[in-house]
Amino acid sequence: MSVQVSAVKTSAWKKKPLRKRVLIVLAHAVLAIFAFFWLAPIFWVILTSFRATKGSYSSTFFPTSYSLDNYVKLFTDFSVFNFPQMLLNTLIVAAATCLLSTFFVVSVAYTLSRLRFRSRKPLMNVAMIINLFPGFMSMIANYYIFKMLGWTNGPLLRLAMIAVYSGGAGLGYHIAKGFFDTIPIALDEAAMLDGCTKWQVLRKIIMPLSKPIIVFTLLNSFAGPFKDFMLAKILCGPNKDYYTVAVGMYQMLEREYIDQWFCSFAAAAVIISIPVASLFLMTQKYYSIGYGGSVKG
């Protein structure tokens, strides 16, 4: 079977005019060059994470010798940074945040896209206005509020982080709404003619079609606490026990630690990038699934 397919492909390739064949090869070459530029920093950080010589600066682009010490250090040397603890903190916060904010985002996007009610346009305008304020402003204010409530010490700190990461999530509904907007409204109308309530339409018709956007939102919000360091840094302050990975890694590049910890920073970067990247790989297929077949005739 596969031999047949490749035979068909080869003959199709030979049938193309020479000009087109050159063009196709050229296109792949251009893509390869772009890909190189995009991947170079990532290669560099992987190389650095295995570098045996310490320090942030290296006199050569490629390391001269390799070792696993930088990784070992992350999981054994707790004198300054407790990396496993940070990893756990981030996971807890990210898991809670991702569930909560996906619920918020999908609810808002669905409602604004497919339901019609009087306050719809005003609500969208208010959301737009709030979105125009720099998020950093509310971040600083949130810190003061949580400090007054006494949430910036102890386990409540996690709650504070989850609250701030997911609390405002409903405002970021635009991408998901854009997705819901493209699902034909005829589906809803047909279902309602058949006697479905709006909730049933949502659950039985739209949700099965919306896996890609739900996965997208889940991923996006799960990555949030891994990506953000500003809020975590401000909220945590000196509470090292509750540092997320981002805050800890940022600290590794502070002047007093960088010489000892730079290569371990690279190792940490590799470690936290692996789960996030593989999550994406697992779910990448959702991006190519269309719903084109669901309305026929």
Next chain:
Amino acid sequence: MKNKEHEQPSEGMIAAFKSGSVPVYLSAVIWGLGCLIRKQFIKGLLYLAAEAAVIAYMVKAGVYQLQKLMTLGDVAQQKVWNEAKSIFEYVDGDRSLTILLYGIVTVVILLCAVLLLRASVKSAYKAELCHRSGKPAPTFRQDLQALLDERLHVSLLSFPILGVMAFTLLPLLFMALMAFTNYSVLDNKLVLFDWVGLANFKRTIAMNGSLGQTFWAVLGWTVAWALIATFSNYILGMLLSLFINWKEIRAKKFWRFCFVLTVAVPHFVTLLIIRQMLQPTGAVNVLLQNLGWIDAPLPFFTDTTWARVSVILINIWVGVPYTLLQITGILQNIPQELYESARVDGANPVVTFLKITLPYMLFVTTPYLITSFTGNINNFNVIFLTSAGLPRAVGSTAGSTDLLITWLYKLTIDNQYYDVGAVIGIMTFVTLSIVSLLTFRFSGSYKNEEGFR
């Protein structure tokens, strides 16, 4: 579908007062009265309980908080001689920040009370309308069922809205109000501060002061940055996506993966790495010097022009895969029928792109473009983690790659000029509003949301 929005004016607040009866009017004073009379006991009691809670709060704390909010407190911390222990004891004075916060909370509670009052009158009127037409008022059970059908939007939106109110809106108000005070390290106003009206705003936009000059310079760069960053990412991202989608490209998934890998890696990591690579003794300079292409290190973050070009290129590096990730999904959602009919009509790829892909993309992604522009105005990470706003002239609080948002950080966190910081935050908002409102009002997807259905 659309007409439904305007079909029920007869149940509004004005109608309730025009043609309602005494129980309806009284529902404004005794919440839930109208419901109780029409035998909607649970609903009525809930309203009543809410009213009791609001009144209790106002009597216990609310009125006092509002009075304090007027002055933001005037009792300073004092040293008092304690005879018994023969030591000086500190007696807490007023803390303006706490007063400001509790004041806002009280105002928000009052606003909620107004909304509840309105809801109480409206539901009383609704119950009465049912009574007049001889039908029984909806039971509590029916009300709950409606929450899954014609009032589904209420159930879906209430939690997200609560979240936004508590963790975005309230803090924003809190911070914005600081712009009208003198909360700053200057003159030691960190504990006890006062309302100063618009003084901070005047100082910020005055062209002749040093603060004003910095402000206009930073504003100019911020807008230029946001425009360049947004459109470079959008156009390059879409082109790249279409390029990979081209049917002749093999191993599409592999190519997409190459680019999207940079999204999968947390941005702050890649940004910090790029910063490290672009240092005078960083990997890029080392590589170029080893190759013998340059003699002295390139001034990536030390020369104004170099630094600005650097951050824009870095932003392209960060942003294009992200655009690719977001746009590919939408590109693949373009109804295939459109392409098929174009093919039947004999359209070539360029025509197909210009007549189908581009209009569709612009239509679906206009909100995305605006959020992207907003995101770039507020692009804290790309600037803060790479150039950190440098290079900076001596004596200035802002560097030449500083955006309003990173300047805001420096003003508040580094220097404790909270009042000016809040003004900068508000000015960022004003800038964004002007640009975005214009774009949004005139964009196709705002005027005609359902155009592609």
